[in-house]
Amino acid sequence: xxxxxxSGGPGFGFGGADFGGPGFGGPGFGGxxxxxDFGGPGFGGPGFGGPxxxxxxxxxRFFLKRAAFGTLALLLDGPADxxxxxxxxxxxxxxxxxxPQEVAELAIGLLAGRGLVTVDNGVATLTELGKNMLAxxxxxxxxxxxxxxxxxxxxxxxxxxxxxxxxxxxxxxIAWSGTDEQKAKLADAxxxxxxxxxxxxxxxxxxxxxx
Numbered sequence: 142x143x144x145x146x147x148s149g150g151p152g153f154g155f156g157g158a159d160f161g162g163p164g165f166g167g168p169g170f171g172g173x174x175x176x177x178d179f180g181g182p183g184f185g186g187p188g189f190g191g192p193x194x195x196x197x198x199x200x201x202r203f204f205l206k207r208a209a210f211g212t213l214a215l216l217l218d219g220p221a222d223x224x225x226x227x228x229x230x231x232x233x234x235x236x237x238x239x240x241p242q243e244v245a246e247l248a249i250g251l252l253a254g255r256g257l258v259t260v261d262n263g264v265a266t267l268t269e270l271g272k273n274m275l276a277x278x279x280x281x282x283x284x285x286x287x288x289x290x291x292x293x294x295x296x297x298x299x300x301x302x303x304x305x306x307x308x309x310x311x312x313x314x315i316a317w318s319g320t321d322e323q324k325a326k327l328a329d330a331x332x333x334x335x336x337x338x339x340x341x342x343x344x345x346x347x348x349x350x351x352x
Contacts, residue, residue: 205244205247205248205251206251208240208244208245208247208248209248209249209251209252211230211248211289212226212245212248212249212252212265213252213257213258213267213271213274213275214275214280214282214285214288215229215230215233215285216258216265216266216267216271217267217275217280217281217282217285218282220264220265220266220267221264221265222249222263222264222265223242223245223246223249223263224242224245226245226248226249226265227239227240227241227242227245230245230289233285233286233289233290234289234290234292234293234296234299235290235293235296236293236296237292237293237294237295237296237299237300238289238292238293238296238299238300238303239303240303241303241307243310244306249265252265252271253265256268256270256271257270257271257274258271308334312327312330312331315327
């Protein structure tokens with residue numbers, strides 16, 4: 142199903158069986174004309190998609206592709222740097238969705254690498270290729286904002302996903318290059334997080350069983 146050029150259901154299209162259908166931007170970022178690197182099944186892909194976040198957190202590549210498509214759409218409102226993209230996303234979703242600035246920066250870099258935007262002193266501007274891609278997908282500023290507005294009703298889910306995404310990134314960084322002291326703190330944090338997630342999961346299962 143398509144909502145104003147954005148494939149997937151109103152659940153912000155993060156991918157996976159229990160959150161909004163195939164994903165933000167459809168089954169591929171730009172279709173076959175933009176090469177296989179911009180394909181992929183959804184915002185979460187095999188890492189963030191699917192029941193219970195799929196098969197782990199390995200879908201960062203697909204995740205960033207979907208973030209890049211959202212960034213591209215928001216640039217229809219004019220040039221912006223990463224901080225402004227974060228602000229526009231927050232405003233478009235009525236505060237339900239405020240991505241980390243790091244993700245916006247990576248998204249802009251991905252778009253620049255594909256020639257969809259130019260970047261000057263950190264400020265991204267749509268190229269003709271970028272504009273044509275959005276037009277081909279039927280995405281306008283109005284349809285993009287309408288799509289983002291639909292995400293507001295999934296604010297809690299979005300915040301949980303972003304929180305886990307950021308947490309996983311920090312954990313991965315420490316696991317790869319952290320000091321022994323940092324890794325010890327990571328182990329402690331892991332135990333606390335897993336305990337909290339397990340308890341929250343049980344609570345939500347009980348809630349569903351009662352309804």
